[in-house]
Amino acid sequence: MTGDWSNPALRTQRQEAENKGVGFSMADILTLPAQQRRILTWMMRLQECTLAEVAEYLGEDDQTTRRELNLLVAEGFVEEINIAGLVRYRTQVARKRGSQLPEMIQQALTPGKPLSTIINPSGDFAIAPGSTFELCVTISNEGNQSALIDIFIDETSQPLRQWCVSPYERLALGRGQSSEVIFEIQVPLNTLPDSYNYMLVIDAQQHYPEDTPIQHQAKLQVLPFVQEAVRVSDPTFTLLPVTSSTAPALIPPGTALDVQVLVYNRSDRVDRFRLTCPDLARDWFTVIYPEGLPEVGLVRIMDGLELNPGDKGQIQLFLNPPLDTWAGIYSPTVRLYSTNNPDLVLLDTVYLQVAPVYLLDVELVTLVGKVKDQSGLFELQLRNRSNTTREIILRAKSADGDDTCTYSLTPDRVRLLPAGSASVSLLVQPKKKWWGRPFYGRTFTFIVELEDTQQYALINNRYQGTLVWEGRPWWHFLLVILGIVGLIGALIFLIWWLFFSPKPRPEIIEFSPASSSYSAVNGDVIRLNWQINNPKRLQLLRLQGVSPDGMVISGPLVYDFTNGIPSELKTFCQVQKLLVCKNVPTDARRVGDYVFELTLTPKGRRVTPVSLKTNTIRIDPFPIPKIDELMATQPLPIYDEASAETADNKTSEEDKTASAENTPPSPNTPPNQNTPPNQKATPPKKNDRILLNWKISNPEQIRALKLISRDPEGVVNVPEKTYDFTQGFPQELIEFCDVNDEGLICQNVPTNARLPGTYIFELKVIPRQGESE
Structure with missing residues (x-):
């Protein structure tokens, strides 16, 4: 069982943790049965694993392993995910601490930080006594200089610093280099179960004094070391009824489970036995010991079971979960203490299942039921009076099947823990605007439907509400008459505007080349820019290029704007208030001078085309060597x-x-006059x-x-x-x-x-x- 559900204070803390999305702490592992605790301890070292991997580690078959994993999934310790059709499991333990770590790592990896660190494991870790814990630290020097970096476990982290083989390491990293340091921590066999805090410090005071030291705090959870007794003289006990994780004892909420504990004293001494459930709150169980031998004149309150050598006895154990206990399977540990041998650990597990109860109270409250111009406001109040978590999806719609209002549920999906409550706001807004408000009022009937995502039973899944849209005041009739008169006048004006008013013509606001120079060396083609207002009145656009002497040497190119921008110009043109075309290519490729003329033909009859010419545009010839x-x-x-x-x-x-x-x-060429007499002339x-x-x-x-x-x-x-x-x-x-x-x-x-x-x-x-x- 997940022992914290038995304690109301711990249960409230876990509910708050789940609502905040931070998960369970490492201390919850101690409340699990040995097999589940073993699975979680192993899975904490991995990020994800499959059913086959867990079964191989446990040495069990797939069916047994799946039952244990399903219990861990139901209790929230393990998350089941589906990746490409393959079911994988990952642990959610230590997320309470881990939720703070990504922020620390993100700060370490923030651009501009000279040192980036990756610590594995990055959160709390659980380990058994006698095991070795490896803390891996990867450091990258992303600064602008080489650095000496000290990595060590702080002196305040006792006794974990004493357990570390080498608690102090030093690295020399050049620019862009990275390295890894592993701290090997050997947990002694006689270590008491507890949480041991430690602090890892990364310091580079000589080279990065402003950005260091970097501190990382976490916990090492040492689990209890349980050793099975094998001596034949040790006492034993048996629990009745016999339960297992696959066949738990089912009890309704608020009732008790009667467990008979049969104790056998196999030693050669009189012994006194005491029974307890270490992972349950005291109000969860009641232990009744049998009365001892009657003694005249004495009334004794029995707080233990006394047995002679070789005798057997019975202790009555009542497991009575509180009435507000959540539904699910619990596995409390039963421990028997021996007075003669107090260090002897005698443990067994009882599996009980609190039967689920499905009771959900829903009330639709009207806050604003009569409206004029605003929205109607309703509130749906939900109270979970069951012992199961309920996830409800809400939908609102018209009861008459029409589509006259819009319905907004905030939120439209709620999750209710046992004994939890939630409020859902519902806004009902008529789709017609203020001018569509009726003169005599109108009533809208709607329903709110509830759906349980887990298909749990609902007493009623439909709740009906009514919104009254009040009628208009009398003076609105006058506005209607004035509106009709105005409509007639507007109709007359529209007829005049459509048939008799002068139509705006498209005009060329700008017409210019896209570039100031073109060269045949680059294979340039003359491209043009233009801007035209009133583009909706444009029917045809004609583009033609002529030489300075008037000879047509480019085009003409004709574009039809009857159905909007033609496909040839969609890449280059955009229409907003103006038709803006940029970098429109022409067929002018040859060397020479061009003058382009843009001619617009407006829509309609008896209209005059509008044209505009560019200045002379030259395509420079190839440079002649x-x-x-x-x-x-x-x-x-x-x-x-x-x-x-x-x-x-x-x-x-x-x-x-x-x-x-x-x-x-x-032969008459005179010798070099500058040649000395004793030196021959240089040929x-x-x-x-x-x-x-x-x-x-x-x-x-x-x-x-x-x-x-x-x-x-x-x-x-x-x-x-x-x-x-x-x-x-x-x-x-x-x-x-x-x-x-x-x-x-x-x-x-x-x-x-x-x-x-x-x-x-x-x-x-x-x-x-x-x-x-």
């Missing part, structure tokens, strides 16, 4: 004839602008051909380069050479050319001019678009 520089590498080269012959008549080059001359050296640098330098702008538009040389008479003395840029940069120019912000710069490009003579080089650029230079 231009030769900025063409010259030879050396101005007046002089070649040695002998060296030229040995070099197979190869020549060097000279260029000023675009011409170069190869001449043999003259000039020898080249076997003319080398050229050139610079070309806009190299990305080059399709090919053609290089040719002629003599002064125009005769070709070096054949034409073509460098093809269509497949990328020519292989023969990679060594000599470079492309930068200034353009294509080529230096020392070799030519086939090797023989002596005068060469006039001509470099021709063939662009990808346009005419060559």
